Amino acid sequence: MNGLSPKKLTLYLLLAPAILWLLLLIVLPHTGMGIISLRERVGPGEFAFSFKQYMTFFEEPLYWNTFVRTAVMSLIATVLALVLAFPVAWTIAKVAKGRMKALMLAATLLPFWASELVRTLGWLILLRGSGVIPGFFQMIGLTNEPVELLYHDATILVGLVYSSLLFMLVPLINALETLDDSLIEAAYDLGGNRFDILRRIVIPHAAPGIAAGCIMVFMLTLGNYLTPVVLGGKSSMWFTEQIYTQFITRFNWEQGAAFAFLLLGLSSLLVWAGLKITGQRFADAMRRT
Amino acid sequence: DDQVLRLLTWADYAPQAVVDQFKKETGITVEVTLSNNEEMISKLRATGGAGFDLVNPSQDRITGPAKEFGIYQPIDLKKVKVANFIPSMLESTKKVTGLDGKVYGVPLFWGTDGLVVNSAKSKAADYSDLCKAEYAGKTAVRLKRPTLIGQAFAMGKDPFKAYANPKQYEAIMNAAGDKLIACKKNLKYFWESKDQLLNDIRNGEVVAAQMWDAGGWKLNTENAAIKFVAPKSGALGWVDTFAIPSKAKNVDAAYKWINFISRPDVAAKVAKSAGSFTAIKGAENYMDAVMKKQLAESFPPAAMKNIKWYPAIPAGLEEIDGKVLDKIKAAN
């Protein structure tokens, strides 16, 4: 029993980096942040334990308004992405064949070869008052003056949905591809119509993929910073922006840490609820993404 | 290493040509990171004053963070060619950035916050004019503390005087905030990026906005109808400084850069790129005639006297501003 068996040694060698990674980059930093969120500045460089940061959140309607707003918009973006992506995922997985399919798959990946910044820049060029689309509207006589398409909540949604489509498409395509055509044929052969097949066969089969896609998209939108900040209008508060502001422009790490924790809590809660409702398991769903 | 100067500064304060020239003269490469006042402080706070050798914060933003976070080291004035600076400016900066008998900043540029107005389409003359219904949807301000301060002055209050009295300050700021909330419908947006605003003024989407002078004059060169106007209640004057982070690695290079920039010819180049005025003696000799004219037009002597210079901000005040700003943003 002195010395390690090769098997044990291998296990430890594999475990060490994994544990270091999780401990040093995930667990401890977040614990640290938790601790920061539980203190209050009482003087220059002096802090005391307090729930003040959390109290502030609940007492200040601004903050929880932003919080709710972010969550709601993220949910809407998730649903939109699902609805928009589903027919396309279906077409790629089930209808298109050979070259066409490969081409469409490549095209879905295309936007994600460019960074989020580039995509946002593209939307700016397209949507701004003097941009391409308002110009086009004017040209075809739809409007007399340039319309401002930027700085609306709808604009944020467009940007968010656009940025997250891939993360919806890929799990959906994967899930739909594993659906055996003969199941659909069998259901049809037994007298099912399209809607019914969708409801009884396709959606139950694709549920894990749908869950995975929705979780990914929801998390990405909830945690997005760039799109809401750049495309959003004068009232568009995004919770990550609030966190950023607290940390960076207000130097109020305590408040920022509390907000970050609240956001983490919110996302975990919503993901958990989503999984519960659809009867999926976190590990299974995430492994499909 | 010794051959690199890590500079954290504003856009346009280190134009490529000047960086190249510095390298040629001293062999030191300058790594430029663009930033603004808040981010400079955040960055340095996170690094504990390391990571950069030289920064250019505004003079009112030095003592607070220096005290709270210890991110700056005192300037050794012996290593600075003080003769290059306009004495009055140097003295006032020394005062504003002084803490426990030590000086933490030397001035570089100064400028003002005021109004950029498309005179063909708008007659706005004070901050409050931005809220006039006739310009609905065509004005813009930044959602930052200068906006609040400006509004406060426009309302006839003096927030600078209230710096020492947080209660009073908070009341002033809340009042300014309410004013802006009422005004919000009138605004096209709260502008975030300089470029965004300049573009929209250029193509007429915005006719009047709160902005600093350099942007206004830049547009003025392109289109004479666009002017920088010192508001009736007074333009807000700021001074950007050199400050050295507490854990700067290449302090020598930092002084070299300070002394390099404070050479009148170089200062003028930078001034041209930034569109601001220097605190350097004799730089005006190298300065653009156009800019001089623009300055004269925007600042008649009375307006010049009426400039409200930012005093140093005591720590904690910004939390008050922050809440007000958040409230404005959230309001409908």
Place this chain on the structure above:
Amino acid sequence: MQTSSSSAPIDLSVQAVSKHYTNFTAVNQLSLDVPKGSFFSILGPSGCGKTTLLRMIAGFITPDEGDILIGGKSMNNVAPNRRPVNMVFQHLALFPMMTVGENVGYGLARRGLAKAEIQRKAEDMLSRVGLPGIAGKRIDQLSGGQKQRVAIARSLVLEPTLLLLDEPLGALDLKLREHMKLELKQLQHEVGTTFVYITHDQSEALVMSDRVAVMNKGQFEQVGTPQELYYHPQTAFVAGFVGNNNRLEGALSSAQQGATAAGLPLHATSMQGGTSGNASFFIRPETIALSRNASEMENFANQFRCKVETLFFDGANSTVQVREVGSGTQLHVALPHTGQHADLVHDETVHIGIKAEHVQAFQR
């Protein structure tokens, strides 16, 4: 069995149907009549077009030419879900997200029947396929054979005119397959629904069917009862594909006289008009008589002396591989059920005899 008589009404009539793919004809001008209540098999090698034909009948593929009539009505422009046929898929296509009962009730539910009615009918049908009381189980709790029967029940509960089955036993293991073969035949007999059954396993087709069509390259080579196909193949392809056979290439010199390429002289029944020329000879292993004693072969038209090469002992299905001494021709000979000759050893000399009627010759 063999109840199908030509006077029974025709449930399925395929009339000169073709399906062309780009530079490939999967089904070629094929016609076919299946009488009501019969078990009809389509037997052919992989890729011959069986599935294509079946899917045209079900409506999943539109024929390029010809017409398909089910119960006397043309099925042109009738969608698959409106056709009075149901299909059992090769991999069954049971819905994994539903229970057994929901699977069986699926079609009924689509017809809008009441819940209780559906449940009653589904359980009824499950009992009929020998699976009472499993309606509540999940699909993945079933064994292969049970799944099989659920798939059939799911289709039969809709009382289709025609049940199509695409190699439904293909995925089962050997033993289960043997078993299901017998069971399926009995089930069809009991319910009386017309079955059209696809397979590439000749044993399945022979055992189960009333009639079998042997398909090759998109066309039928022969249609008949299993016995007809086995004992009276019309083409070399059928002779080779249905049942085991020794195939020898050679030539006919007259209608009933020939020799293999290796020089083995053969007395044969010539099946096709021709009297001479290149021919393939087929001799079934079980028609070859074998003895250690040459004299027992006197009554046979063909008598050869052989050396034993290998004995493949398999109980009642034992065979022995022998080599004719003169020409070196290899032949498989089935050993009698009695277990006689199960003690043959390598290199032993034996004598074999084959009646002329058991040597079937087809011109090439």
Place this chain on the structure above:
Amino acid sequence: MQTSSSSAPIDLSVQAVSKHYTNFTAVNQLSLDVPKGSFFSILGPSGCGKTTLLRMIAGFITPDEGDILIGGKSMNNVAPNRRPVNMVFQHLALFPMMTVGENVGYGLARRGLAKAEIQRKAEDMLSRVGLPGIAGKRIDQLSGGQKQRVAIARSLVLEPTLLLLDEPLGALDLKLREHMKLELKQLQHEVGTTFVYITHDQSEALVMSDRVAVMNKGQFEQVGTPQELYYHPQTAFVAGFVGNNNRLEGALSSAQQGATAAGLPLHATSMQGGTSGNASFFIRPETIALSRNASEMENFANQFRCKVETLFFDGANSTVQVREVGSGTQLHVALPHTGQHADLVHDETVHIGIKAEHVQAFQR
């Protein structure tokens, strides 16, 4: 064949080996000797412990008790990669990322042979299994049968004392399986390596092996030649598992006299000491004589009048299911190779006869 004599040296000796899992004994005190050069099969139903036994021999599982000797040396504490045995896996486990040649050369490369040498040996071996010149192909370009042979070549090239095969034909389709069965037997004959072959398919075991061990619940029921197992099973399990059989439950009243539970009187050979008491009777379908004419059955100790239930026509393997009129007992009867009686129809009356020696009785 049947060359294995008890005087040949023993290549593999398994001595009272056991393997226990938590509350389950997979292999129970099992002993076994395989003589050099023989083809030895282990035949048993799924889950009886065959794979466990084979993997203990290969070294992937450590036995809890007992010893394994290969070529006379104990294999205790010999790692799998040091044992002179090679294994052909059920799903072959060919390396998909390598060519055929690299697969076959893999073991040689691990022994540190020179490249050219490896290549020569691999190509040699491939020729010996009938696949010359395919060394450059990728694995997925091969057919099922070719893969099979490559897997065997990959093991044989290392010239193991013992080749272990774990149901290597399990994944093949029917036709190919029949074919590979014959081929594998011939291959073993040619190379002369000792084969230990696992299967649950009795036909495979019978056809290929010199000796077969029938395994059940972790133990051997009987070890013998295929003929011994088929004609002289020692236990009811072997009688039921090897070959098709009619199994009837009943009781013996004397050593050779009994009756089924349904009341069918039977004359039997009692295989086990006992003379009376509950018994299972086994009657092979091919030992039952059948005729439309009662008089032909006069010589048989057991004679019954039956009704035809179903004819399963399958050429030489046709059977008929009949029901004895008195007791209602169902029996499968194999039809003779001659094709006689292939025309039986449902409900026809037939007479069957069974010799007493063909009714094997085992006490329960």
Place this chain on the structure above:
Amino acid sequence: MIPSLPDSKFLTRGRAVYVTLFFLFLLLPLSVVAVFAFNNSLFPTPPWKGFTFDWFIAHTDDRTGLFFDTALLTSIWVSCKVAFWVTVLSVTIGTGNAFLLERAQFPGKSILTTMMLVPLVIPGVILGISILSFASQIANFAYDQWELELEWLRPGLPLVVAGQFSYIVTIATLTIAARLKRFDESLEEAALNLGASRFAILRTITLPYLKPAIIGSGAVAFLLSFENFNTTLMLVGSDNPLTVLMYGRMREGASPVLNAVSLLLMMVSGIAVALMYFRKPRQK
């Protein structure tokens, strides 16, 4: 629905139209960015002022083309360096993790498995901030206690690499584990049976089998790292990766050089993907 079920013309057309519109939607912003890289204007926005290559090759006072913009080029290089390290770390540790998930048995495995997935659901900004504050606290502590300046714990490339790695490694782990899961362990047994040592098996069988997943996850890791903005923004020091630099420029002084560099990046990754995509069938 599927090709074997008859669809009405209306449905088929409708779907075709929808899918076309969808792909237009996907491609529109990118193509505009690309097109405006050639706009003869100082600003990356309409109106269109004519075609020019200036934003690639100009080197004048008011126009610095991409190929002369040292700051941009440097930041691309910085991004490449970061991405390189993130890729190397993610793939190596991801491979180890995959073995841990699929092969090893140890107490607490299910907790570890779930923990490994957690980084995927932490918003990037929070990930960055928490690592930033944690590292600062340690560094400050070390400095206060021992006057020890742990520079790599201060904002800068090491922290950027750590921050990106912390979630990209999860993706690499999942990709590689998914392939390892499909690995038929009897291949390893077969190799063992053929005389290979454990190490030889790893080298000749398991790793070659994992190769496509390793390469694939490497490519994804590189791309994700190169594109990352949220986490990076919080952790950068004086060396700016491309995304952070572009963000700064977008706020403070955009010129069509941004479009030019975007176009360049799109082309490079497009070509890389095309190469991988076209080589695959031949490998297979």
